[in-house]
Amino acid sequence: MKGYYGIILFFLSFSNALFGQKVLPPIYNYKIFDYQAASQNWDVAVDDSGALYAANNKGLLYYNGEEWILNKLPNNTIIRSVSVLDDKIFTGSYEEFGYWQKNEFGLLDYTSLTHLIKNYTFTNEEFWQIISFDDAIFFRSFSTVYKYKDDKIEVIDVDGVVTDMAAYNNQLYIAGGGTGIYKFHENKFISIPNLEALLGKTIIAVASIDHKLFIGTKLNGCFVFENGILQEWDHPINRELKKHQLNDIVPYPENKIAFGTIKKGVFLYDKIQDSYINLDRETGLQNNTVLSIFHFDNQLWLGLDNGIDRIRTNAPITYYTDFSGAVGTTYDIAYVDDVLYLGSNTGIYFFKDDVLQFVENSQGHVWDLKVIDSELFAGHNTGTFKVSKNTLELVSSVSGGYQIVKVPEEENSYLQGTYIGISKFSKNTEGTWEVQPINGVQFPVKQLCFESKNVVWAAHPYKGFFRLRLNDALDSVEEVQEFSHDAIPNNYNVKVYNVKNQIVLYADGIWYTYNAILNKIEVFEDFTKYKGNELMYNDGDYFWFIDNENSKEIFYTNLREDNLSIAENALKKRLVPDAENVVRLNDSIFMLTLSDGFAKINLTKLNSYLKNLDVPKPQLSYFKDQKHRFALTQENFEIDYKNSQHISFQVASPNLTKPRYFYELSGAKEQINYVDTGTLQFENLPNGAYMVKISTVSIDGKISEPRVISFTIAPPWYLSVVSKVVYVFIFLMIIFLVRRYNRKKLERKQKNFEEKMDRKQEEHLATIEKEKLAKEIKLKQQELTSTTLNIAKKNEVILELKNMVVMNKDKFPSSSRYGAFIKKLDKSVNDSEDWKRFEVNFKELHEDFFERLLKEFPKLTPKDLKLCAYLKMNLSSKEIAPLMGISLRGVEIHRYRLRKKLQIDTSEYLSSFLITF
Template sequence: MITNFSSYSSKMKFTQVSLVLFVVLFLVILSGYSQQIGLPEIRNYNRLNYKADPQNWDINQDKNGNIYFANNKGLVQFDGSTWRRYNLPNGSLIRAFKIDTSGKIFVGGINEFGYFKPNPKGIMTYFSLAKYLPPTMLKQIDIVWKVHIFQGEVFFQSFAKVYILKNNKLRIVSPPSRFQFSYQVNNRLYFQDHKMGLLEYRNGKMAVLPETKIFNNGEIWGIIAFPHTNKLLISTLNDGLFVYDFKKVSAWNTEANGFIKKYGSLGGVFLKNKFIINTPTNGIIKCDTAGKIIQHINLKNGLQNNVVLFSFIDSKQNLWLGLGNGIAFLNENSAFTRLGGYYNLSSVYSSTIYKGNLYAATDEGLFYHSLKGNIKDSPFQFVEGTSGQNWNVQVIDNQLFCGSSNGALLIDDGKIVQTIDSKGYLGFKKLPNRPNTLIGSVYSGFNILEKVGGNWTVKHKIDGIYVYPFSFEVDNKYLWYKKDGSLFQMEFSDDLKTFKSVKNYSNLSSKDKGIGSVQLLDNSVSFQTNNHFYRYSQSTNTFIEDKKYTAIFATIPSVHIIREDVDGNIWYVFKESLGLLKKSRNSYYKNFIAPFSNLTNNLIINHFSINIFSKDNVIVGLTDGLAYFDMKQMNNYDSKPIAMIRSFAYPESSSILGNGQKELAVYNIPYKSNNVVFTFSSPTYDNLENVEYSYKLEGFDNQWSKWSNTYTKEYTNLREGTYKMVVKVRNSYGIQSKETSVSFRVSPPWYRHTVAYFAYILLSLITLYIIRIRIETKIRRNKYFELVEQRKIYLEKEAKIRQEQFELEQEIVRLNNEKLKAKILFKDKELVNNSLQVVKKNKILNDIITKMKNIETESLEESVKVQFIKLNKSIVKEVNSDKSWKNLENHIKNVHYDFLKRLKEKYPTISPRELDLSTYLLINMSTKEIAELMNITPEGVELARYRLRKKLGLNRKDNLISFLMDI
């Protein structure tokens, strides 16, 4: 069955006979010719991508999904985001390798073999096994061409020897003559020997396979098992393909063998019921088990190089090719293949299948390709006379109509068989209950076409409408089309020459504003806006909601194009993406969006085209050709991708995660290395440009990042703390992975370390303690000083009182002293006066004595003489016995003892007479008095004063008495 939705008419049924004939014809086409329509996604990587040598000889995949390549410059690894290369110590090439379950990668080079193993940080480290051989045998190794892991043993095969590793011990096996290559097939291990043919390794020995010496003069490059049989397909470099049933060898006389004999073979693989065979000069071929070539892919249609050295099937059943110049990835697991530029197709507005040909209406013309021929190789052919815009191609009543800028055309066998009208046409639809009548949309309205005598002609134009109606629908009474956000309802006249009425609707109901789309559902016209569906009721002249389809689309994104196929499946377009509601037998609809996500932004929205032919085959028009979709593979898109944090690096170290190493629970990073860089990957290698990542650094980010193709993220100047990098991936089909995380801890700087904080707390406590002690001490000191101050004030007051008392006492003493002094002075004066009186008396008495001496006693009477003598003696005795002067001297010395002592100490040379003079001067005696006391003349007193002044060192201006008083 074929359904054309680019200009789907009223979905009227063909006549039963025509339908059956058409279906039978199409099924005959599909069953009679084995072919693959379109090319898979092909992604080429060159040496600038993977930064190694152009040649790649072997390919394998580890349990984490990383892809590895044996390259002339080492082992190359690809994780979907980043390429890495690991070299052998001697820098030699690598021809072969194998990966065991523990993550070890056993490799062979030139005079070297061993294994790579990830260290705790995931960095691949090489361990040589060849070094355990005797030095003389190292150069005999030559190139290790094949590596196998078989029954617990590792085989390193060169042309001269096989080096077998088991239980960390090496064993060497020599060939009967010389080895070529070796092959591991269905848990059996084969070797080619130049003289003995094929050998099988069994229980540690080489067993010769019968009838295989036919290969002695050639090179076997690949052995592939036939499915479900005990046969092997053997590919040779120059002699073609052979089949071996362990009894005999026979040439595989097929189309594929003819191709290989011409171009040669470098081995191959078996993928999804077909053989992939490599060639050294012309890419690869895909052939079925009968040897029929299904597809040929080479430099012309997608590969960057025709030399295919190795082919490998990854865990997702996709194909990798090691080329003589680069690496190629073929997305064989995808349900989609493309027919684009290689097939001469540009933007496709419409497509259909008619009489074994696939037609595509494009912006450059109408093209076709025979499904009976070799679509795998040749491009589409141009239908002459269709240059320009071709809007529509569709089958109506078993005839092929094309609406184009060149007019309304009938096409058959790749040619224009009739030009119905030369005006530009957009599309055609059958009118219900009017056989042999079509309505065609032209650039300025609608024309009625009629079939008369087997030929189609333009009957007339419908008057009264001048629009550009690309998309429209018809029912028994009305023509409906949407333009500029309005819905137009036009009622046909009986003669179809005009419209009885034209109505314009801007809303379908009061709650749903605007017009979304017009389409056929269940063979009647349906209207949609905001995913709410309506039918027009002629009886009420209103739009009534269709709750069935409203409920079906309740959880679907807002749509703007809807198409229903003959199986009841509903195709819809939302934004720039395609979705499918697949109908089951119980009328339940299952929604599919992911399988079509790769078509996002590639659809031609205003001229959407989708064709369903047979039950599971779909063709969609794109901006760059056609997309072929196999609906049987829709369930391939349910599996979730895997998100990986591939590397974690900081200035002093880096870790490559997912290389098989044991991951640390938490990575510790010093604070000085608090700039971290993460790289992400996902072992999803198809549509890599649409693989997106979202991440969040817990402890730093509050929300997930926006989805993007960026697979690296750097964080700088992170504070100390524990962080968790969480990442998830969304593949090109919109399926999200589970979250993957790596935890790490940034150590604080020494001044914010726990020990530092403990020290800070301790120092704070000590400081607080010291401060407390100091405060308490200060308080005590303050109290003490306050007490001292109070005491001082008290003492000052007391001292002041005492001072005042003392001063008072001193004053009293002074007054007393002055009084005493005055009294003493008075007494001194009195004593001096008395002494002077005594002196005067003594002087008088001495004068009397002197005068009495002058008296002649001889003349006196004896009695008088006796009395005279007695009187004289009495006076002399009185004078001699008078101690007044001595008493005066002692008195003065006693009273002025301190003065005399200070004066003597200060002037040791002072004489006693000068001391007496000083004392007399101190007590303020006059010169006359001093002269009388000292029994000298007043002039003598002045002379003594002068001498005293000189001894005391006084100037003329100095007052002697004041000076003496100061002493």
């Protein structure tokens, strides 16, 4: 935004303040629990960037505006002095001095210089001061001065105690000794003559100011040495320094001097104005004992006996703070007859002779202070009073005087909103104020404004807006117009204003205006940009807004090119919620009510300050991953994936007080944001290359040149180049193996198919062979059966023939002939050739039958085997008898005997046993 200004407010507190000093510069307190070290800070110094170094009991404190770091000496001794020269920070301690330098990680490393001292032994010395003079560094203890130059150290003895040293007129001076002041000449200290006034006085500090040497004593104030003449400093502040034990003197730009004391904090003297202010514990310091002072870029750093404080010496915004709590919350401010009045929740206060005083009998809540015809009216919880310094005059007894507004086109007529309605104030010809309630309004009215002489708008705290038409006498309501929820959705805590003769309404963060022609509520386009911002002040040309919904930021604008803002974090929640108020004293001075005082804003000074403000590029303090702190010399930070879950880095703008930052993260993940701290943290970023551009945001909203930080998160091991090569190899191997597997599978399938086909072929052939064999067996069985039956038939015929022969034996001519014939018949029945043929055919069908029988039943005879063969063929006894040439009875007997030999139970068929054997 063109002409956009922003300011971060920090203030200082004090209780019994003077108006000449009732508004004071901001003070920032850094407490022990902030910097986590000891309480005492013996010396302070600031480098070119604005970073602070403090000589603390615990070590060297470093503060870059974002982070405190305590650096301890190897021997853990107290550091008494510190001085910055280029990139070295020199410190002095007990029998030890040296310097610190930042390493590649941004941390301080210590280098001792005492080893350069040859043939010398310390005598319990502590080094209380370090200064640079004539291309050399001088270290001061209470007894000796050490000169460090060209990597050599020279010991310079001094008679007496050395309490301070300073460069003056291109020469080095020290304080102490037997006569008071010495100057360094030809490598030794020479006493300055004619300083008898210093005899018996303890010199505590010396400083070169305006070509004069200021000599500060412990209890006798300051003396001025110029052109060889010593005089006591003739100024009222010197009386204060005598009372409060002077401890340090530091000049700073614009002819100003800071005097640090042991008992009363610091005195800031303005030579041009010839005035001074005192800052102590009652006015915002943490401690009244100032051990050290350092000035840098309109800021004073104070090393205290308990803490560290920082003072903005040229702040365009100053503050009054009531630390006692007696004043309470300020609700309104008025300035009349050169007297400043405060209205608070505890009563009315005014400044008399720069001392804040309470107006007697004004106790109670004050809502409004209004100047009418050079008279001050106070809207009070118990009524409305006319105030004149320390006196009150009751004007109206109606409770709760809120806002008083003038009636248009009428002299000496005003309306006031109250707890119970609206009252009319009229001044009669005698100069007396008369008050009467307006009939027709019986609800609390916190705000009101005129649309015209007879039309007034009233804001109810809970029920919204009312448009009231009054009679000509302005003592009664003739018409009340309310507005539906369609026009104004929310009626709670609404506000009404007259802006350039337009009725402007604020409700639920939205700005509206009343269109009198259409008699309707419309959105107010002029304030569209300030949605969610309430109006604290307007004069038709300039406006003060506050963002009460989000940032609590305050804006000052003319709705065109002139704008400034006051950030909420600067106000530290000191604004009065829902009762924020801005009071104009003149064209450039505005007052802002606070919960414990007020702020004074000098717009002219503020604009000049912002115009000359240089916004520094932020410095990189550190860069860390989950395990490591990286060297700041790297252009790109390489982070292992396993350590990338938490990445943090810090940038700082040490010379600014709590600045904001704007950053842009680009890469695998993108972010853009404003932040209130220079420490950024990123969690679980994806792997890849990143770039962060981070800039300091100044108090006027400008963005500095960005600090570019590049870092790369390596891929996880399973996504590294080696892993990818392995993955490619594995992939190719998988392809190869899959192809090989498929080929083998195809081959196996082909082989299985071929084997299957072969098996099928073999099975088919076997089946054919089996069928053929079965047919052959069947045929042989048939043949065997047929042959056997034929033999049996033949034998049966022969046997029948034999029987016939036997029966006709007597018919044979001779017995021999008969016998021969019978013998031949018997031979035919028992023909061995028939049996052999039978046996051959039988064995072809049952090749091992006889062997198995004999193996299991070795007692079987050939006849038994023959019977077994016939039974296996399932021949009946009748069929067997002719084959064996015996009778049927003989077969049965033989079967019986065979059963016994075969040990077959009577329940089992003999033929069945043999068939299955």
